[in-house]
Amino acid sequence: MSDMPKEEFRKAGYQLIDWIADYLNSIEKYPVMSQIKPGDISKQIPVAPPVNGEKIEKVLSDIDKVLIDGITHWNHPGFMAYFNTTSSGPGILAEILTAAFSSNGMLWKTSPVVTEMEKSMMNWFRQMVGLPENYWGIIYDTASTSSMHAIASAREQMGLGFREKGAAGRKDLPKIILYSSEQAHSSIDKGALLLGVGLDGIRKIPVNEKFEMIPEKLEEAIDEDIKKGCKPFCVVATVGTTSTTSVDPVEQIANIAEKYNLWLHVDAAYAGVTAMIPEMKWVSKNWERADSIVINPHKWMFTPLDLSILFTRKKEILKRAFSLVPEYLKTAQDSEVDNLMDYGFQLGRRFRSLKLWFIIRYFGVEGIANRLREHIAWAKEFSNRIIEANDFELTAPVPFSTVCFRYNPGGKAEAELNTINEKLLEKINSTGKIFLSHTKLYEKFVIRLTIGGIRHEQRHIENAWELVKTTARELK
Numbered sequence: 464m465s466d467m468p469k470e471e472f473r474k475a476g477y478q479l480i481d482w483i484a485d486y487l488n489s490i491e492k493y494p495v496m497s498q499i500k501p502g503d504i505s506k507q508i509p510v511a512p513p514v515n516g517e518k519i520e521k522v523l524s525d526i527d528k529v530l531i532d533g534i535t536h537w538n539h540p541g542f543m544a545y546f547n548t549t550s551s552g553p554g555i556l557a558e559i560l561t562a563a564f565s566s567n568g569m570l571w572k573t574s575p576v577v578t579e580m581e582k583s584m585m586n587w588f589r590q591m592v593g594l595p596e597n598y599w600g601i602i603y604d605t606a607s608t609s610s611m612h613a614i615a616s617a618r619e620q621m622g623l624g625f626r627e628k629g630a631a632g633r634k635d636l637p638k639i640i641l642y643s644s645e646q647a648h649s650s651i652d653k654g655a656l657l658l659g660v661g662l663d664g665i666r667k668i669p670v671n672e673k674f675e676m677i678p679e680k681l682e683e684a685i686d687e688d689i690k691k692g693c694k695p696f697c698v699v700a701t702v703g704t705t706s707t708t709s710v711d712p713v714e715q716i717a718n719i720a721e722k723y724n725l726w727l728h729v730d731a732a733y734a735g736v737t738a739m740i741p742e743m744k745w746v747s748k749n750w751e752r753a754d755s756i757v758i759n760p761h762k763w764m765f766t767p768l769d770l771s772i773l774f775t776r777k778k779e780i781l782k783r784a785f786s787l788v789p790e791y792l793k794t795a796q797d798s799e800v801d802n803l804m805d806y807g808f809q810l811g812r813r814f815r816s817l818k819l820w821f822i823i824r825y826f827g828v829e830g831i832a833n834r835l836r837e838h839i840a841w842a843k844e845f846s847n848r849i850i851e852a853n854d855f856e857l858t859a860p861v862p863f864s865t866v867c868f869r870y871n872p873g874g875k876a877e878a879e880l881n882t883i884n885e886k887l888l889e890k891i892n893s894t895g896k897i898f899l900s901h902t903k904l905y906e907k908f909v910i911r912l913t914i915g916g917i918r919h920e921q922r923h924i925e926n927a928w929e930l931v932k933t934t935a936r937e938l939k
């Protein structure tokens with residue numbers, strides 16, 4: 464028995480690439496957000512698996528029949544919800560090649576190119592965002608995983624014997640505390656949960672009117688915890704928060720982290736890529752004082768899901784937290800190379816760096832920076848429309864490419880405004896032309912528009928404004 468014959472593979476491959484090229488080229492004909500109801504897709508998939516093989520043509524023809532209605536098209540230029548995750552041509556091609564190799568980069572030896580390409584790409588990316596040479600990078604699937612590894616390193620740095628003795632049942636262990644702003648991403652809390660910090664070991668520091676962490680409040684919280692006999696160990700500063708893309712004051716937070724010997728983790732999952740734009744250099748100010756930084760190319764760098772980067776200047780601590788080498792994984796090169804399995808929870812690892820190699824070479828650093836620059840400029844234009852319209856309200860500053868706003872025609876109570884804006888968002892999204900998301904800021908229901916897709920053009924943002932404005936003014 465063997466695999467699909469070569470010629471059949473070749474033919475199906477051409478057919479699939481043709482399908483993808485046509486799909487991406489005509490993507491605007493689909494509603495951005497899938498319109499189906501729960502269960503609609505499962506109904507079309509046979510309950511039992513086929514006993515005998517089917518023709519690949521049959522499988523391919525089911526893309527249009529079974530899959531497409533259940534797709535929310537993240538690559539659609541009308542997709543302006545959450546943060547964009549779009550796939551560029553070179554990214555898609557690299558993903559195909561990754562599958563073709565199916566190389567496992569757990570050890571250098573198990574495919575040297577996986578480890579060496581990742582090392583080179585981390586070195587490229589480090590330079591692109593202007594980090595000094597003492598930063599070492601590694602690729603994980605998502606920012607959630609990257610941040611969990613950062614928090615694990617922070618825990619290891621304390622030297623309290625978590626690795627050897629664990630935490631359960633230990634009377635000699637103080638309660639350990641992690642700090643973030645109340646606007647930090649839930650992945651930080653999940654990482655802390657996983658590592659035994661517990662929900663009541665997480666302190667949410669208040670933010671100012673621009674949704675930035677108030678450093679004085681951080682220091683107060685730390686002092687209070689120390690007085691209670693707790694052990695502060697980690698602080699997370701977010702550069703580009705998920706709700707409003709606000710930027711915590713990294714400089715002041717770094718001062719405090721250094722004073723109290725806390726691990727400083729910078730969560731720049733979305734906004735970190737902007738550090739490669741010369742006039743946006745302020746974004747990465749004081750990053751060289753952080754112990755670790757996470758940036759997601761799968762958000763705003765046209766990289767198909769998934770690819771998240773963790774930089775740290777303390778790779779030895781990360782290794783101490785995770786390295787465990789059984790006899791059957793020892794190799795002759797262990798003293799000369801990084802075996803990437805030593806720097807994380809997982810053993811097997813995909814050849815993700817190939818996507819960066821294709822994307823950075825194809826677009827060039829300038830090409831990527833210019834696209835981000837455009838997105839930022841269009842977000843500014845959109846926010847200017849909001850400011851100029853006297854029946855709309857900008858609800859947060861716009862440092863990057865995300866705009867938070869609401870419809871506020873005047874004379875309405877807060878509760879009513881929330882209902883109106885919820886209804887407005889639902890109406891906009893039901894057109895299928897664009898897809899926006901929402902957040903809550905001080906109990907206000909706020910609409911969120913984000914730009915960052917590889918297929919976004921200025922006209923899409925102009926059309927979005929027309930649709931938002933018209934829909935709002937027609938609301939009854």
Ligand SMILES: *Cc1c(COP(=O)(O)O)cnc(C)c1O
Binds near residue numbers: 604605701703731
């Ligand atoms: C999106 C986001 C995350 C989570 O990213 P995943 O890769 O989906 O885990 C974490 N932090 C911030 C600031 C984000 O914007």
